[in-house]
Amino acid sequence: MNMPKEINRYCPKCKKHTLHKVSIYKAGKRRGSAIGERRHAEDKKGYGGQKFPKLAKPAKTTKKLTPIMTCPECKKKWNVSGIRLRKLELVA
Numbered sequence: 001m002n003m004p005k006e007i008n009r010y011c012p013k014c015k016k017h018t019l020h021k022v023s024i025y026k027a028g029k030r031r032g033s034a035i036g037e038r039r040h041a042e043d044k045k046g047y048g049g050q051k052f053p054k055l056a057k058p059a060k061t062t063k064k065l066t067p068i069m070t071c072p073e074c075k076k077k078w079n080v081s082g083i084r085l086r087k088l089e090l091v092a
């Protein structure tokens, strides 16, 4: 799906319509030192390795993508609820 790079949208902070910039949310890099990662590594050690069953046949064929709207006046970012898409392209 194509999406415009800029959308005129209501900003709840400025309480008016402004030309929001659109970007796509990307998950951050995973840190090996995070408590969840360390705990998972500890659980996977030794015999009886895998903690959670790996999905053999995932039910969904697409992933949810989250557009982020940035207000140019107050610089506040708004996440728009995810839409299931194969591909989201930002078009000028």
Ligand SMILES: [Zn+2]
Residues within 6 Å of the ligand: 011, 012, 013, 014, 015, 018, 071, 072, 073, 074, 075, 076
């Ligand atoms: Zn604003």
